[in-house]
Amino acid sequence: MIKKLTVRNYAIIEELEIKFPNGLTIITGETGAGKSILLGALGLIMGDRADLKALYDESEKCVIEGIFDVEAYDLKGFFEENDLDYFQECVIRRELSPSGKSRAFVNDTPVTLDVLRQLTGSLVDLHEQFDTLDIHNVSFQLRMIDALAGNKSLLGEYQTHYRRFTQDKRKLEKLREQAERSAQETDFINYQLAEFNKADLVDGEQERLEEELQRLTHAEEIKRTLAAAFQHLTEGDMPLTGQLNDVLRQVAEVKKFHPDIPDLHRRLESLALELEDLAGEFEKVAEDTEFDPERILEIQQRLDTVYRLQNKHRVTTVKELLDLQDDLQQKLDAIGDLSSEIEKLEIGILGQEKNLRSIAVQLAERRRKAAPGFTKKVLDLLAQLAMPHTRFEVDFKTSETLTPTGTDEVNFLFAANPGSRMQHIKDVASGGEMSRLTLVTKSLVASAIPLPTLIFDEIDQGVSGDISLKMGNILRQLSNHHQVVVITHSPQVASKADAHYFVYKKVTGNTTATKVKLLEEEERVRSIAVMLSTNPPSEAALANARELIGLAV
Numbered sequence: 001m002i003k004k005l006t007v008r009n010y011a012i013i014e015e016l017e018i019k020f021p022n023g024l025t026i027i028t029g030e031t032g033a034g035k036s037i038l039l040g041a042l043g044l045i046m047g048d049r050a051d052l053k054a055l056y057d058e059s060e061k062c063v064i065e066g067i068f069d070v071e072a073y074d075l076k077g078f079f080e081e082n083d084l085d086y087f088q089e090c091v092i093r094r095e096l097s098p099s100g101k102s103r104a105f106v107n108d109t110p111v112t113l114d115v116l117r118q119l120t121g122s123l124v125d126l127h128e129q130f131d132t133l134d135i136h137n138v139s140f141q142l143r144m145i146d147a148l149a150g151n152k153s154l155l156g157e158y159q160t161h162y163r164r165f166t167q168d169k170r171k172l173e174k175l176r177e178q179a180e181r182s183a184q185e186t187d188f189i190n191y192q193l194a195e196f197n198k199a200d201l202v203d204g205e206q207e208r209l210e211e212e213l214q215r216l217t218h219a220e221e222i223k224r225t226l227a228a229a230f231q232h233l234t235e236g237d238m239p240l241t242g243q244l245n246d247v248l249r250q251v252a253e254v255k256k257f258h259p260d261i262p263d264l265h266r267r268l269e270s271l272a273l274e275l276e277d278l279a280g281e282f283e284k285v286a287e288d289t290e291f292d293p294e295r296i297l298e299i300q301q302r303l304d305t306v307y308r309l310q311n312k313h314r315v316t317t318v319k320e321l322l323d324l325q326d327d328l329q330q331k332l333d334a335i336g337d338l339s340s341e342i343e344k345l346e347i348g349i350l351g352q353e354k355n356l357r358s359i360a361v362q363l364a365e366r367r368r369k370a371a372p373g374f375t376k377k378v379l380d381l382l383a384q385l386a387m388p389h390t391r392f393e394v395d396f397k398t399s400e401t402l403t404p405t406g407t408d409e410v411n412f413l414f415a416a417n418p419g420s421r422m423q424h425i426k427d428v429a430s431g432g433e434m435s436r437l438t439l440v441t442k443s444l445v446a447s448a449i450p451l452p453t454l455i456f457d458e459i460d461q462g463v464s465g466d467i468s469l470k471m472g473n474i475l476r477q478l479s480n481h482h483q484v485v486v487i488t489h490s491p492q493v494a495s496k497a498d499a500h501y502f503v504y505k506k507v508t509g510n511t512t513a514t515k516v517k518l519l520e521e522e523e524r525v526r527s528i529a530v531m532l533s534t535n536p537p538s539e540a541a542l543a544n545a546r547e548l549i550g551l552a553v
Contacts, residue, residue: 001483002124002453003089004067007041009056014513018501020453024479026494027487027516028527029503034514035487038503039457042066044094046124047117050102056513062096068123072450075122084109092120125452135412135438136426142367142410144441145394147448149370151363155405158359162404165352172345179338189332196325199305206306206318213299219291226286233279241279244272353402360406367408368396374444381440384470386463387433391415393422412441435459436471443474446481453483460490468492469548491531495548500524524549 001022008015012034029035044050044064055062071088079086085107093105094116104116111119135141146155215222233240248268255261309321371394382390397409413422416433425437439459442451456475460468469492476496478484488494500519505512519527528545529537537545 001069001072002066002485003069005038005042006063006065007038008064009060009062010041010044010064011037011054011056012505012512012514013037013041014056016514016516018516019518020483020485021499022483023498024475024496025483025485025499025501026497027485027501027503028489028494028531030505034505035503036457037514038516039455039487042124042455044096045092045104045116046120047104047113049113050094050096054096055098058098061098063093064095065091065093067091070123073122073452075119078119078122082111082115084111090123092116121452123452125454135434135441138409138411139405141394141412142405142408143449144445145367145370145374145410146363146405147445148374149363149366151366152448154359154363154366158356158363158406159404161352161356161359162402165349165356165402168345168349168352172342172349175338175342175345179342182335182338186332186335189328189335193325193328193332195309196321196328199309199321201306201309201318201321201325203319203322206303209299209303209306213296213303215289216292216296216299219289223286223289226282226289230279230282230286233275233282241272241276244268244275248272356402357407360402360408363406364396364398364408367410371396377444378437378440381443381474382436384467385436385440385474386467387416387436389416389418390433391420391422392437439471439474439478443478446478451482453485454478455485455487457487458489459486460488460493463490465490465492472496489531491528491545492548494524494528494531495545495550497524500527502527521549 002020004017004019006015006017007013018038027035027038040048040054041064045066050062068090069088070090076086078084087107091105091107093108095103095105097103104111104113106116106119146152231239234242248265251261251265251268255265306318306321310316313321313324315321315324375392375394378392379390382388382392391414393413395411395413397411399407399409401407412425414425414428414433414437415422416428420428425434435456436459439456442454460471463471468490472490472493472495475484475486475493479496479498486493494500502517502519502523504515504517506515517523525542525545526537528548529541532544533541
């Protein structure tokens with residue numbers, strides 16, 4: 001509920017403050033005194049666009065501030081989502097500077113107009129002539145029917161199950177996506193492992209094959225070189241081994257003549273033996289070395305397989321490939337089979353859906369049972385408010401799709417005149433008709449729904465005295481459950497006030513400013529008497545005003 005509205009430097013308002021009590025607040029005043037300007041100021045803190053022409057003093061800043069009690073509206077989540085400080089008493093402020101810059105604040109934290117509109121939409125329900133009202137909203141219409149049907153507990157049970165149902169459906173969808181990704185990943189890993197398994201890699205084989213390939217591709221050169229070496233050592237006209245043996249015989253003949261020569265002879269003898277052994281090795285390697293093109297092709301093909309895998313996986317050794325193969329196998333082993341979990345969740349969801357549809361049927365039955373009584377009361381009240389030929393109907397349609405409120409689609413159908421086709425109220429009801437319809441329907445559900453502050457502007461326009469009195473009674477009844485603010489020209493409506501404000505103009509020199517005054521009892525009597533007759537009012541008008549207010553004559 002709104003507790004206080006402060007307006008500074010707006011339109012023809014220099015500065016004023018209005019405190020709003022619980023119950024019914026009535027605002028009256030002279031034509032053109034600024035009653036609609038108050039609504040304009042309130043509209044600014046509800047997120048309406050600002051206009052520099054609205055400045056009372058073009059050199060000063062315009063400030064509109066409203067203080068609201070938000071405890072009853074379950075808005076803590078909204079404050080948390082928008083990073084706002086939450087207090088039971090919420091201060092909403094809108095500022096418009098002479099430069100044209102507009103700023104909005106909630107509890108001194110800057111907010112966007114979108115956030116401002118979302119918040120104030122829960123706090124203030126402003127009904128002006130030809131305005132779009134929440135009664136147009138089919139979800140609000142359904143909410144009203146549920147309130148009348150006493151569906152709060154059953155609907156709460158349904159919505160608890162529905163949240164679990166939608167959570168499990170989202171979980172199932174994620175599991176199915178995960179299973180699909182796992183299947184794709186499994187296919188890819190299996191494809192890679194198949195390559196590795198086909199390659200049948202062996203640690204160290206790359207080095208051995210590269211060495212063998214070197215030997216085979218240079219076989220002719222090796223054979224030629226080693227055969228020549230063997231020939232130089234053992235064959236020909238002057239083989240090195242033959243020359244060394246001659247030297248060895250010559251040294252043997254003189255070794256007894258010098259003590260160092262025997263040792264030198266032994267060393268030379270070892271050298272001769274080593275040279276003969278080396279010649280044999282040269283001969284053996286030369287004889288064993290053969291050019292084998294088939295083996296070369298086989299090795300090249302094997303190494304091509306190794307090199308291709310190394311390039312593909314960006315590694316340089318067979319050991320790294322084998323490590324990667326082990327990693328892939330471990331990943332494949334770690335990928336779980338989700339089919340059993342998916343099947344279990346699917347069975348659970350089917351059970352939840354069956355339960356939800358059962359509760360939805362109960363909700364639908366109770367709604368349809370409540371609708372005729374609601375329709376009759378609406379028509380009776382509208383008839384009292386000078387709309388005797390109105391037709392009103394609650395239209396139900398059943399959807400196959402489960403929604404947060406069941407399977408019902410609800411629309412209020414309306415026809416103002418006999419013979420007119422019944423249509424959705426948003427398509428056919430005029431501003432005055434809509435205001436009365438809103439008043440009637442909300443008065444019927446007032447005790448069951450936590451409505452925001454209801455503000456009605458000239459809801460009684462074009463209505464006679466007796467009907468105005470009935471309208472005042474309905475407003476009075478509505479205000480027993482919710483804060484109601486009414487701008488009116490009707491003395492009958494004004495007489496029902498808990499608090500009565502009078503809006504007037506004050507002229508000082510060349511300036512005119514709107515002022516607001518909270519009327520005391522005798523001031524109320526006089527104001528209502530003026531509305532009934534003339535200014536100054538007659539004694540009869542004063543007596544009539546006291547009667548309307550319920551005071552002793």
